Amino acid sequence: MQMFNNVDFDSIDITQEPPEEEPARQYYFIAKCRKYVKEQSERLGRPLFSVVRTFGCQMNAKDSEKLAGVLKQIGFCEGTCEEADLVLYNTCTVRDNANQKVYGHLGYLQALKKKNPHMLIALCGCMMQEPEVIGRIRKTYPFVDLVFGTHNVFLLAELLCRRLNEKGMVVDIWEAARDIVEELPARRKYPFKSGVNIMYGCNNFCSYCIVPYVRGRERSRKPDEILREVQKLVADGVKEVMLLGQNVNSYGKTLDKPVTFAWLLRQVGQIEGLERIRFMTSHPKDLSQELIEAMRDGGKVCRHLHLPLQSGSSRILESMNRRYTKEQYLELASRIREAIPQISLTTDIIVGYPGETEEDFQETLDVVRKVRFDSAFTFIYSKRSGTPAAAMEGQVLESIVKERFDRLLKEVQQISAQVCARDLGTVQPVLVESVNGHQDGYVSGRLSNNLLVHFPGDGSYVGQIVPVRLTQAKGFYYMGKIEGE
Ligand code: SAH
Numbered sequence: 001m002q003m004f005n006n007v008d009f010d011s012i013d014i015t016q017e018p019p020e021e022e023p024a025r026q027y028y029f030i031a032k033c034r035k036y037v038k039e040q041s042e043r044l045g046r047p048l049f050s051v052v053r054t055f056g057c058q059m060n061a062k063d064s065e066k067l068a069g070v071l072k073q074i075g076f077c078e079g080t081c082e083e084a085d086l087v088l089y090n091t092c093t094v095r096d097n098a099n100q101k102v103y104g105h106l107g108y109l110q111a112l113k114k115k116n117p118h119m120l121i122a123l124c125g126c127m128m129q130e131p132e133v134i135g136r137i138r139k140t141y142p143f144v145d146l147v148f149g150t151h152n153v154f155l156l157a158e159l160l161c162r163r164l165n166e167k168g169m170v171v172d173i174w175e176a177a178r179d180i181v182e183e184l185p186a187r188r189k190y191p192f193k194s195g196v197n198i199m200y201g202c203n204n205f206c207s208y209c210i211v212p213y214v215r216g217r218e219r220s221r222k223p224d225e226i227l228r229e230v231q232k233l234v235a236d237g238v239k240e241v242m243l244l245g246q247n248v249n250s251y252g253k254t255l256d257k258p259v260t261f262a263w264l265l266r267q268v269g270q271i272e273g274l275e276r277i278r279f280m281t282s283h284p285k286d287l288s289q290e291l292i293e294a295m296r297d298g299g300k301v302c303r304h305l306h307l308p309l310q311s312g313s314s315r316i317l318e319s320m321n322r323r324y325t326k327e328q329y330l331e332l333a334s335r336i337r338e339a340i341p342q343i344s345l346t347t348d349i350i351v352g353y354p355g356e357t358e359e360d361f362q363e364t365l366d367v368v369r370k371v372r373f374d375s376a377f378t379f380i381y382s383k384r385s386g387t388p389a390a391a392m393e394g395q396v397l398e399s400i401v402k403e404r405f406d407r408l409l410k411e412v413q414q415i416s417a418q419v420c421a422r423d424l425g426t427v428q429p430v431l432v433e434s435v436n437g438h439q440d441g442y443v444s445g446r447l448s449n450n451l452l453v454h455f456p457g458d459g460s461y462v463g464q465i466v467p468v469r470l471t472q473a474k475g476f477y478y479m480g481k482i483e484g485e
Pocket residue numbers: 094095208209210211245246247281282283308310348349350379380381382383384
């Protein structure tokens with residue numbers, strides 16, 4: 001019997017018309033798809049396998065867990081490679097190389113489908129919210145079975161059912177969000193840590209960024225819904241949660257009863273049994289003193305803050321519509337460091353934004369040297385159609401961008417290796433995440449500041465928080481030894 005939330009899918013009467021209300025409607029379609037999977041599996045004399053591949057950010061990873069959860073209830077076993085009966089790509093379109101990867105993979109899937117004609121290929125996620133992409137898929141990749149977007153991920157079972165009853169590609173893209181259906185099964189990647197959406201979408205419209213167009217307007221979830229979800233996760237063995245949103249610092253502003261993100265953080269911190277709290281992503285313009293204090297005082301809040309800089313030039317920041325200056329960013333970073341000295345600061349930086357001069361780039365290097373980030377994700381500017389920056393003059397020559405990118409990376413790496421070694425010799429709590437795949441007899445885990453540590457241990461430690469002495473600093477990770485052993 002397959003149960004979820006006290007629903008027995010096999011007892012749902014699928015000879016009736018589907019119910020209108022959610023989530024009952026999706027439960028009905030899960031039951032319908034189960035029948036197909038069962039019959040197909042009997043015919044083939046083996047179980048059916050599905051695989052979900054995720055591109056892009058934590059938000060997509062969270063959606064993928066929901067998609068995988070529905071596929072599990074439908075009766076698919078989790079496959080490990082693309083040679084599966086159903087392949088679902090949850091796509092990203094933040095930079096063009098993310099799109100190119102998906103197109104590349106589709107060529108490979110076509111070959112697999114020739115060998116296994118009943119294979120189902122499905123695409124969803126941010127890339128699918130772009131009309132040009134849908135046009136290209138219809139024309140060049142007609143073997144794709146199912147396409148949906150970011151606003152209707154919860155419809156997977158219903159759309160799959162439609163595909164099984166219709167000929168040809170099923171495409172369902174919503175232009176904007178409607179009600180969010182949350183009570184669906186999820187298949188969590190880790191039993192001991194989980195992402196929790198606190199808001200969806202983004203209203204910031206940074207000039208280079210496509211996310212507001214493909215994820216829609218900012219919507220905060222109600223605090224009691226979030227707290228209930230975290231409580232449920234903790235009861236289910238979760239020790240660490242990551243609160244997710246494109247700009248968590250503006251959480252709660254548009255609720256009927258407005259609250260702040262700092263307030264939410266304090267509430268989550270009171271949940272018994274929860275050990276660690278992380279969050280992603282913070283926009284510098286909305287980072288309040290109240291939040292710095294909540295981080296400082298909240299013992300469960302991890303010593304890590306990801307604070308995207310994007311550029312160190314106030315002129316470029318203005319054109320990017322980031323709404324802070326170089327000086328404001330530096331002041332904020334030093335205020336945070338002062339309040340929480342052990343904190344690890346990480347960032348995102350874009351090189352080659354339209355109009356960026358050598359002087360602008362020097363300003364970015366200057367911030368990197370002054371803040372001394374623990375690590376930085378560096379990106380080459382990618383032109384996204386429909387965004388204001390795509391139409392700007394002064395697109396920077398590729399050779400110049402590459403050269404700047406290399407200089408930035410070198411600087412970032414040098415500083416990072418020095419900064420990351422700062423806890424060498426100390427004993428730190430580590431949440432053990434996995435058995436080390438490269439070195440027998442070792443496990444790997446994360447410090448509060450998110451750095452990885454490898455140390456001798458076995459699978460029984462996975463999911464536990466243990467004290468580890470950091471014995472060797474290796475740049476962006478440590479080697480260590482459990483204290484007291
Ligand atoms: N909401 C988050 C960012 C999400 S996108 C924030 O504002 O911090 C993650 C990162 O991708 C961004 O921080 C930015 O550095 C990068 N990025 C976004 N659009 C880009 C583009 N068009 N070209 C290159 N990098 C981009």
